[in-house]
Amino acid sequence: MRTRRPLVIVDALASLANAFKDIFPGSTTSSLSAADLAAQIEALGPRAALKPKVVPLDETRLAALLYFDQPTPQAGLLIDLWRPVRTSDSHFARAFCRVFNDDLTHVSAALPLNEHWASLEQTRLRRAVARFLNYRxxxxxxxxxxxxxxxxxxxxxxxxxxxxxxxxxxxxxxxxxxxxxxxxxxxxxxxxxxxxxxxxxxxxxxxxxxxxxxxxxxxxxxxxxxxxxxxxxxxxxxxxxxxxxxxxxxxxxxxxxxxxxxxxxxxxxxxxxxxxxxxxxxxxxxxLDYEALHERLSLRFREDVVIGVLRAAIDLSFERTGALFCLLDSREDLTDFIPDHGHALAANSHLRRSLRGQNISVWAQRQVITAAAATDGAVVLDKDGSVLDIACMISSPREIARLGLREPSMPGARALAAWRASFRGVAINVSEDGPITVYERGATIGRIG
Incomplete structure (x- = not known):
């Protein structure tokens, strides 16, 4: 058996880790230790020679195995999704890992990964998608x-x-x-x-x-x-x-x-x-794992409200339109959160008064709410999906001061507003570049794109 050069293994694991960070946003990766890899090979037994490539470890973790051109795994990557692993996750990870291993067999193991590898990398995810979707x-x-x-x-x-x-x-x-x-x-x-x-x-x-x-x-x-x-x-x-x-x-x-x-x-x-x-x-x-966000939000809010707010966010993401949706746990003390809430001379007052009380779970009303979400400011909803305010600026709520937290450095004003709002419930930030990020209590709990 030829000996793997450490540089090749390190490069391959780094490339695989970067790919899975894109495939499963919010996941973390680490290399399997030699002892853990040996344990996986022993547990697989004769199946190791069949190259299973991806092995479920527990409810949230997968192990991706790299074979190079050998009959048994030579290295492995631990992938923690930080959420329950669904069947589709395992199937796509397996399809991607199969393509990745096939590419490794076409690259010389005696040299660092070269420009041939770089050219394969450009088409790898497309080929993995094709393998996952189709029998041809x-x-x-x-x-x-x-x-x-x-x-x-x-x-x-x-x-x-x-x-x-x-x-x-x-x-x-x-x-x-x-x-x-x-x-x-x-x-x-x-x-x-x-x-x-x-x-x-x-x-x-x-x-x-x-x-x-x-x-x-x-x-x-x-x-x-x-x-x-x-x-x-x-x-x-x-x-x-x-x-x-x-x-x-x-x-x-x-x-x-x-x-x-x-x-x-x-x-x-x-x-x-x-x-x-x-x-x-x-x-x-x-x-784009819409279902993961749906399941996460369904733990907090009614099904029709979750579908309504995600439908609006996903549509705006597709259209490359930035927006911020805040689902609050309570209607209390809104002026602490929205300083000009209810003021007669507030900015965008006509729009805000006309949409107050409209519900995002109602199709016709959601069309207007989604269009208005493109206006500067946030869409603030109660837990039943009714608009409390819209096109409004939000400030740092008292909960943040009580917890003694410092505001983090964020990539933009909307992201910081989403972080602030998340201490009152759940905030969904739609970036103008397309990604959707969901915050709760200052932590990222979901991301699409």
Missing amino acids: PHQMSNWIRAVEDSMALTYEGRAVRHCLIVARKAPKLVQKLQNKFIPLPGGISIENALLREKWIRTVVDGRRVALLGSMHSGNIIGFISLAEVDRNDAALRYAPHETLVPVQAVLGHSAHDVALVASPQGDLFILSGKGSVFQKTHGHWRV
């Missing part, structure tokens, strides 16, 4: 790349933003869609449709129309009229934007179907019928 990962990776490439195209001066749904059992989906589906006689390969057929660039806008492709043939077989697709609450919870609820509703017919959506802001979203959502933004892939 090479094809799926090519289709993801075709959508990425199509986003550089324009039509009559407008950026092209395709929406593609790929169905594993396309005939069955067509039967369910009925008159919502319009066939394309003869079909066109997915790559040609996305990159060479100019007329598709204007027909498929992702709002009214989506392309339907067959996973089996690799061809576009027709169009889906999204306006006619029925919406449902399950799709509402997972779609990256309210306008994509019909797309997620179509995927609800099969756990194996996939949608590739280019947003007007230049991001690429991948949605699956399993409820998983991936995003490529600013050149980096992210796993």
Whole structure:
């Protein structure tokens, strides 16, 4: 057996740790000690030779194993999610680790990780997403790349933003869609449709129309009229934007179907019928774990309130619009928290008076609240989702002084306001760059993006 050079192992573990910090925001990583690694190999027994790659350790932790080109693990990484590990977490971590190990076998173990490794790193998460989503990962990776490439195209001066749904059992989906589906006689390969057929660039806008492709043939077989697709609450919870609820509703017919959506802001979203959502933004892939935030907030607030406030935050994140939502435990002493609350001459007084008492869990009212959330200031809600104040500035509440805490250095005024508000309940900060961060009692309890 060849001896692993320590530098290669250290570089590989560092690369894997950085990847998992992106995949699972808020997680922490550390290298498995030699004793812990030996214990894992012993516990796996003959299964170690089958390269399981990711092993659940307990409710919140996973172990990712690196084999290089050896029959048993040579190193390992401990990943603590600081929340319960779900089945989808394990499955995606396993898909990513499999791709990572395959890449290691293509890089010389006698040298430090080189530029060949760097080139593999650029496509690794895309290939892991393709492996996680599909029984034909090479094809799926090519289709993801075709959508990425199509986003550089324009039509009559407008950026092209395709929406593609790929169905594993396309005939069955067509039967369910009925008159919502319009066939394309003869079909066109997915790559040609996305990159060479100019007329598709204007027909498929992702709002009214989506392309339907067959996973089996690799061809576009027709169009889906999204306006006619029925919406449902399950799709509402997972779609990256309210306008994509019909797309997620179509995927609800099969756990194996996939949608590739280019947003007007230049991001690429991948949605699956399993409820998983991936995003490529600013050149980096992210796993958008909406369900983790939903579960965390559901411990404190009613289901309809959680869906309402997260739907608003997720929509604004998609639109690249900053906002701050504060869910308070109590209505008491609001003037300590909002200095000009109820003042006749307060800033934005007409807006604040008109929206006071509106509820974020009611669809029609949420549309106005979400639009108003883009105004400077916070949206302050009670635990039942009713607006207490909006477009208002908040100050440091007395709870912080009583605890003797010093305000931390934060990346922006909205983040600091969210930290302050979290001592009165839960605060949700939506960054203009897209990430959503949730605070409680001054601590980060959840993050998307």
